[in-house]
Amino acid sequence: xxxxxxxxxxxxxxxxxxxxxxxxxxxxxxxxxxxxxxxxxxxxxxxxxxxxxxxxxxxxxxxxxxxxxxxxxxxxxxxxxxxxxxxxxxxxxxxxxxxxxxxxxxxxxxxxxxxxxxxxxxxxxxxxxxxxxxxxxxxxxxxxxxxxxxxxxxxxxxxxxxxxxxxxxxxxxxxxxxxxxxxxxxxxxxxxxxxxxxxxxxxxxxxxxxxxxxxxxxxxxxxxxxxxxxxxxxxxxxxxxxxxxxxxxxxxxxxxxxxxxxxxxxxxxxxxxxxxxxxxxxxxxxxxxxxxxxxxxxxxxxxxxxxxxxxxxxxxxxxxxxxxxxxxxxxxxxxxxxxxxxxxxxxxxxxxxxxxxxxxxxxxxxxxxxxxxxxxxxxxxxxxxxxxxxxxxxxxxxxxxxxxxxxxxxxxxxxxxxxxxxxxxxxxxxxxxxxxxxxxxxx
Amino acid sequence: xxxxxxxxxxxxxxxxxxxxxxxxxxxxxxxxxxxxxxxxxxxxxxxxxxxxxxxxxxxxxxxxxxxxxxxxxxxxxxxxxxxxxxxxxxxxxxxxxxxxxxxxxxxxxxxxxxxxxxxxxxxxxxxxxxxxxxxxxxxxxxxxxxxxxxxxxxxxxxxxxxxxxxxxxxxxxxxxxxxxxxxxxxxxxxxxxxxxxxxxxxxxxxxxxxxxxxxxxxxxxxxxxxxxxxxxxxxxxxxxxxxxxxxxxxxxxxxxxxxxxxxxxxxxxxxxxxxxxxxxxxxxxxxxxxxxxxxxxxxxxxxxxxxxxxxxxxxxxxxxxxxxxxxxxxxxxxxxxxxxxxxxxxxxxxxxxxxxxxxxxxxxxxxxxxxxxxxxxxxxxxxxxxxxxxxxxxxxxxxxxxxxxxxxxxxxxxxxxxxxxxxxxxxxxxxxxxxxxxxxxxxxxxxxxxxxxxxxxxxxx
Numbered sequence: 001x002x003x004x005x006x007x008x009x010x011x012x013x014x015x016x017x018x019x020x021x022x023x024x025x026x027x028x029x030x031x032x033x034x035x036x037x038x039x040x041x042x043x044x045x046x047x048x049x050x051x052x053x054x055x056x057x058x059x060x061x062x063x064x065x066x067x068x069x070x071x072x073x074x075x076x077x078x079x080x081x082x083x084x085x086x087x088x089x090x091x092x093x094x095x096x097x098x099x100x101x102x103x104x105x106x107x108x109x110x111x112x113x114x115x116x117x118x119x120x121x122x123x124x125x126x127x128x129x130x131x132x133x134x135x136x137x138x139x140x141x142x143x144x145x146x147x148x149x150x151x152x153x154x155x156x157x158x159x160x161x162x163x164x165x166x167x168x169x170x171x172x173x174x175x176x177x178x179x180x181x182x183x184x185x186x187x188x189x190x191x192x193x194x195x196x197x198x199x200x201x202x203x204x205x206x207x208x209x210x211x212x213x214x215x216x217x218x219x220x221x222x223x224x225x226x227x228x229x230x231x232x233x234x235x236x237x238x239x240x241x242x243x244x245x246x247x248x249x250x251x252x253x254x255x256x257x258x259x260x261x262x263x264x265x266x267x268x269x270x271x272x273x274x275x276x277x278x279x280x281x282x283x284x285x286x287x288x289x290x291x292x293x294x295x296x297x298x299x300x301x302x303x304x305x306x307x308x309x310x311x312x313x314x315x316x317x318x319x320x321x322x323x324x325x326x327x328x329x330x331x332x333x334x335x336x337x338x339x340x341x342x343x344x345x346x347x348x349x350x351x352x353x354x355x356x357x358x359x360x361x362x363x364x365x366x367x368x369x370x371x372x373x374x375x376x377x378x379x380x381x382x383x384x385x386x387x388x389x390x391x392x393x394x395x396x397x398x399x400x401x402x403x404x405x406x407x408x409x410x411x412x413x414x415x416x417x418x419x420x421x422x423x424x425x426x427x428x429x430x431x432x433x434x435x436x437x438x439x440x441x442x443x
Numbered sequence: 444x445x446x447x448x449x450x451x452x453x454x455x456x457x458x459x460x461x462x463x464x465x466x467x468x469x470x471x472x473x474x475x476x477x478x479x480x481x482x483x484x485x486x487x488x489x490x491x492x493x494x495x496x497x498x499x500x501x502x503x504x505x506x507x508x509x510x511x512x513x514x515x516x517x518x519x520x521x522x523x524x525x526x527x528x529x530x531x532x533x534x535x536x537x538x539x540x541x542x543x544x545x546x547x548x549x550x551x552x553x554x555x556x557x558x559x560x561x562x563x564x565x566x567x568x569x570x571x572x573x574x575x576x577x578x579x580x581x582x583x584x585x586x587x588x589x590x591x592x593x594x595x596x597x598x599x600x601x602x603x604x605x606x607x608x609x610x611x612x613x614x615x616x617x618x619x620x621x622x623x624x625x626x627x628x629x630x631x632x633x634x635x636x637x638x639x640x641x642x643x644x645x646x647x648x649x650x651x652x653x654x655x656x657x658x659x660x661x662x663x664x665x666x667x668x669x670x671x672x673x674x675x676x677x678x679x680x681x682x683x684x685x686x687x688x689x690x691x692x693x694x695x696x697x698x699x700x701x702x703x704x705x706x707x708x709x710x711x712x713x714x715x716x717x718x719x720x721x722x723x724x725x726x727x728x729x730x731x732x733x734x735x736x737x738x739x740x741x742x743x744x745x746x747x748x749x750x751x752x753x754x755x756x757x758x759x760x761x762x763x764x765x766x767x768x769x770x771x772x773x774x775x776x777x778x779x780x781x782x783x784x785x786x787x788x789x790x791x792x793x794x795x796x797x798x799x800x801x802x803x804x805x806x807x808x809x810x811x812x813x814x815x816x817x818x819x820x821x822x823x824x825x826x827x828x829x830x831x832x833x834x835x836x837x838x839x840x841x842x843x844x845x846x847x848x849x850x851x852x853x854x855x856x857x858x859x860x861x862x863x864x865x866x867x868x869x870x871x872x873x874x875x876x877x878x879x880x881x882x883x884x885x886x887x888x889x890x891x892x893x894x895x896x897x898x899x900x901x902x903x904x
Contacts, residue, residue, distance in 0.1 A: 044534035045478055052652075099732060100724055105533075106663050109477040110720060113656035117713020120567045120653065124706030125698050142548070142562070216485070216566075216652065217545055223537035230528040265552055265562075268545035275542030288527055 002260075009259045017259055020145050023153035024251040024270065027209055030160035031221035032229075032247025033167045034201050036240050039226045040178035041198065045108050046093060048219040051206045052112035053089020054082035055119025055215055058140050062126060075152065075211070078140070082207045089115050090203065116215075143214030143267025145255060152211065159208050163201050167240070174198065175236050214267035221247060224274040231285025246281070250274035302349060304408045307377045309346035310355060312336045313366060314374035315432070328363040379429040381407045383418045386430060391421065396433065452574040452586055453708060454691050459592040460645040461657050461683030461712070466599050467641050468658030469679045470634055472666055473614045478536055479518070480658040483635060484642045484651050485540040486517040488547025491565060491643060491651075496554050507595075507640050514639025517543070518632060568650030568709035588647045595644040599637060603676070606630075611672055649709040656713035657683055660720050667727040682719060690715040746851050747790035749820045750779045752799065753850070755809040756817030756878070765809035765817070772807075777843060818878040823853040825871035825878075826861040832872040833865070839872060 012018045038044060061081025065072040089111050096107040123137060138144075167174065177184040177194050185191040202222065209218040229243035254270030261269070283290050312332055316322045321331040332338045338346075347364065350356045355370030366374055384403040388394040410418075419425070471480045490513035494506040517539055524535035551562050564572070577584040603610060609630060612620040617627035642654050649657055665678040690712030695705040725732050754775055759765030772787055773780045780787040791807055794800040799813030809817060827846035831837040837845055853861075862880070870876055 039530065039534050042531045042533065044531060044537045045481075048481070048537065096724070100667065101730055102663055102666060103475045103477075105475055106472050106477040106659055106666070109481055109655055109659035110663055110717070112481070113653060114660065114713050114717030114720070117653050117656050117710045118717065120650075120710030121694070121706045121714055122710075123567075124694075124710055125703045128704035128706065141566075217541050217548075219537055220541035220545070223534055224541065227524070227528060227530055227534050227538045230530060263552065265548050268548040268552075271541050271545035272549065275538075275545065278538060278542070282524070282527065288529070290527060293527070 005260060006256075009256045017255075019150050019153045020148045020259070021252065021255050023148050023156040024145055024212055024255045025248050026153075026157045026160035027205070027212055028221060028225070028247030028249075028251030029244045030163040030205050030247075031209065032225035032243035032245070033240055034163050034198075034205055035222035035226040035247075036229070036236070036243050037167070037174050037178050037198055038202055038222055039230075040236075041195075044223045045105070045219070046090065046199075047202055047206055047222045049093050049108045049112040049115075050086045050090050050203055051210065051215050051218045052119075053092075053115035054086040054207060054210060055116050055140070056122055057081035057083070057085025057088075057119075058137065058210075059119050059122035059126060060085065062137060063122060066126075066129075079207055079210070082140075082210055083203065085115065086203055086207055090199065139214075140210055141215050142265040143210075143212055143217065143270075145212050145258060145266040145270075148212065156208050156212070159204055163205060164244075166197070166201060170194070170197070171237070171240075179236075212267065213270055214265070217267045217271045220271040220274055221251075224271070224278050225250060228274075228278040228281035228285075231281040231288045233287055246274075246277050250277045253277075300408070305342065305346045306349050306353065306355075307408055308404075309338075309343070309350060310366075310370065310374040311378045311381055312338070313356065313364065314371075314378045317366070318432075322363055322365075325361070325363050375429050377407070380410050380415060380418075382430045382432055383415070383422060383425065384410070385433050386422055386425075387418055389433060399433065449571075449574050450691065450695070452589065453570050454688055456573045456586065456589050456592065456648050457570055457687035457691060457708060457712060458684045459589060459596055460648040461661070461687045462680045463592060463596040463599055463641050464645055464649075464654060464657035465661035465679040465683035466596075466603060466676060467634070467637050469662040469665060469676055470610065470614055471638065472659060472662030473672075473675070474631075474634075477659045477662075478533060479521070479635065480638055480642075481655050482521065482536040482540040483514050483517050483638050484646075484654045484658070486543040486547075487513050487639050487642050487646075488544050488565065488651060489513065489550055490547075490639075491646065492547045492550035492554060496550065506643050510639040510643035511636045513543070514635045515632060517639075518635040564650070565646060566650050566652055567707060568646065568648050568653060570648045570708045573648060591644050592648070595641055599641065602633075602637065610634075649712065653709045653713045656716050660713075660716040661686075664716075664720050664723045667723045667730045683716070686712055686716045686719060743786070744790060744793055747779070747786055748794055748799075749816075749851055751787075751790050751794060752809065752813055752817035753820040753824065754778070754817075755800070755807070756814060756821045759809065759814060759817075760821075760876075765814055766803070766806045768806050777847075779847075819858075820850055822878045822880065823850040823858055823861075825875060826858065826865065827853070828871040828873075829865050829868060829877070830861055842872060 008014060009017055012021055035044075038047060058078050058081050061078050062072045064081075065074065065077060070077075092111045093104070093107045096102050096110065097104045102110070126137065173189060173194055176187075177189060177191055178198075181191055181195075184194075205222060206218055209221055212218075213221055225247040226239070226243045228246050229239045232242050233239050250273045251270060253276070254273035255266070257273065258264055258266040258269040281289070284292075286292060313322070316328055316331050316336075319331065321327045321335075332343060333340070347356065350370065353370075355367055355373055356364050357367055358364050381403050384407055385399040388399040388403065389396065468477075468480060471477050487510050490509035491506060494509040498505050520539045521532060521535045524530065524538060525532050528535070548562060551565060561569075563569075573586050573588040576587045578587050578590055579585075609620070609625050612623065612625055613627040613630035620627045620630070638658070641658075642651065645654050645657065661679040661683040662675075664682050665675045668678055669675050691708045693715060694708045694711035697711075698704060698706050723731070726734075728734055751772065754772060755765040755767060757775075758767050758771075767775075769784075769787060769791075772778065772791075773782070773784070780790075791800060791802075794807075794813065795802060798810060799816065800807050800809055802808075824846045827849050828842045831842055831845050832839070835845070858880075868877075
């Protein structure tokens with residue numbers, strides 16, 4: 001029964017579902033695209049102020065139409081009111097930031113809360129006026145996709161198309177100017193006009209989204225998909241595409257669920273769907289995802305242990321202490337300061353790696369492959385030590401620690417540069433700058 | 444207007460909510476994290492909803508605990524996302540609070556079926572309903588919401604008083620605070636917890652969104668009026684209490700003027716706060732737009748006067764008598780009055796009123812006192828030209844522009860220094876004579892133009 005309904009919704013079997021789905025998905029795409037630039041412009045919360053500032057416009061338009069004897073539920077007129085007061089609110093934020101010592105975050109808070117409060121006061125008047133059909137106004141606050149008709153969906157679709165087309169045509173301009181407005185201005189781009197255009201598109205998406213998602217949550221369709229896309233890529237063009245896709249997916253899921261549970265506030269359901277997409281991105285994102293970060297951290301930690309142990313074994317042999325199990329173990333723990341647990345773990349990793357082997361009751365030996373690796377690691381370490389001694393004037397006692405930090409991340413190019421800087425070593429492993437043997441060794 | 448005990452309780456509740464919010468919100472404004480107040484006040488919604496579903500009651504310690512947890516959660520999530528995604532903090536806030544708010548909205552909508560809670564009341568406040576739920580203290584009925592607010596206000600005041608020094612340091616200079624052994628990060632989190640608890644205590648009165656107005660606007664007003672922390676907090680709290688009273692009166696008196704019924708007190712309070720902010724923005728004694736416009740105008744006039752006197756002194760040098768017509772004032776080469784009739788008229792009017800210039804037959808003649816001041820300007824100007832020519836390697840053609848700016852900011856001491864530097868040189872690089880200093884007894888020099896910054900440099904008591 002439920003599965004049946006779910007299929008009907010997700011496959012767009014009903015005409016109503018198709019209309020609503022078209023509207024919200026287009027809105028999701030438009031919000032995702034323009035939101036990327038809004039985020040890069042570091043103005044995410046300006047959209048929040050705009051949407052809250054739209055409430056007195058909606059309520060004021062309602063009262064005005066009522067007083068003039070028109071139909072106060074006419075959507076285009078209410079949206080016009082929203083547009084005017086939203087723009088006015090944005091103007092107030094920019095004015096306060098520019099001409100007083102109030103910082104931008106406070107200006108945003110002031111405008112959004114005061115305008116919203118004024119809107120609530122007007123709404124209070126409407127609700128206590130006998131005979132005013134006030135119920136329609138609530139959909140502006142919570143969003144009500146279910147009541148969306150074909151004309152609304154077409155309006156949203158057209159506006160979304162305009163936003164996407166403008167963003168594609170002006171992609172290069174927007175990119176330059178959102179990343180580095182000063183450079184763009186210095187380079188002769190009409191920065192002021194581009195900024196105005198970008199903000200106009202943001203306001204357009206916000207006002208159109210009001211009816212679908214609601215005043216309080218409409219900022220989510222501008223902010224959440226781009227923030228989610230950030231976890232997947234570092235490139236702007238990819239980010240725009242991913243963000244648009246995520247906006248569409250979130251809208252699709254949200255609208256579908258709210259079609260199944262019509263009592264739930266549709267705007268909130270759409271936002272929670274966007275939130276789910278965000279959480280998935282944050283965990284599994286391929287560029288900045290939390291799991292990827294953890295994995296990268298673990299890999300580096302493991303490589304560091306292995307390389308350190310390889311060098312220790314190599315130098316153990318150099319010092320002539322690798323003959324018996326006891327002297328090798330004593331060398332590694334006493335002279336090199338390995339603790340048993342770390343040592344066991346490192347040896348297991350190297351064994352698994354094929355770098356070392358051990359005859360029954362014998363000491364650990366480097367395999368052929370292991371010897372090559374150990375020689376390379378040791379060579380990098382010592383080259384870097386010599387470099388620090390000779391070129392960076394680091395004290396002898398400190399070079400070991402300095403090299404320890406850097407040796408694990410030396411790339412081939414850097415090693416080549418080191419060889420060029422220290423040509424006398426050729427391809428051999430240089431002798432250690434420290435005394436290796438019973439008396440000392442590096443910790 | 445009919446005032447009943449209901450109205451008294453409404454005003455008391457609103458004033459308490461306002462004072463509590465203003466006290467904590469001031470620190471948000473000072474730390475420039477106002478929008479964290481926005482984020483937290485949205486984000487506590489699921490906390491309220493869960494506590495409500497669990498206990499079935501709208502006030503109580505469970506809600507405060509829930510709020511504190513959500514406050515920490517919000518702050519942590521915002522930091523986490525900002526760091527991982529390398530986004531601006533605003534964007535991370537936008538993500539966190541919208542999603543949490545949406546979850547809260549859904550929970551409340553579901554809970555609304557069987558418990559007495561309405562989304563409208565949570566969002567926009569229902570101060571009108573506050574007096575209906577009372578607790579008795581020794582036979583004295585006090586609304587439950589008021590009791591909760593008093594408790595939270597007491598906690599806030601106590602914490603602010605106890606940790607005044609730490610709060611001040613951590614607010615204004617987190618690095619110094621850390622160096623002195625105060626954990627600025629911990630202070631931040633404690634502040635967020637307080638914001639969340641305050642929000643929850645106040646939401647019944649003003650609603651979870653209008654709380655933002657009460658958190659931020661009083662602090663912003665104080666920010667325009669004072670620079671010291673204690674007066675700042677007092678102004679902020681005072682403003683919000685006044686706004687509560689005025690807001691409620693406006694709610695029941697203003698709409699009837701237009702033929703409507705009354706309206707919601709919380710919306711009206713936010714509007715009144717907005718008006719107060721607007722007034723402060725215009726009329727604040729130092730930071731107000733009018734005060735700053737007045738300062739700018741005064742500076743312009745002072746500079747204009749010096750320019751005009753300088754031009755007259757030049758004319759006196761050439762023709763023996765210092766007089767110019769209005770047209771000549773504008774047409775002299777590189778005249779600061781070119782195309783600025785209004786500024787010229789205002790300047791000449793001021794000079795005439797001060798007795799430095801006299802009008803005679805359509806021409807403006809400089810008086811003895813005026814000539815003296817004009818010469819002082821000219822002296823500064825030509826000394827500067829000499830300076831830029833000798834020490835600054837500035838081209839001959841550019842000298843005038845450079846000297847033109849500095850001549851207005853040259854006090855007698857600086858003029859003296861320049862004169863000593865070029866002692867024995869009597870002319871500017873083009874060969875114009877540098878006017879003599881006026882007699883030492885009457886050495887006035889050009890009155891130095893005061894810049895708006897002067898005031899800020901003065902030490903404060």
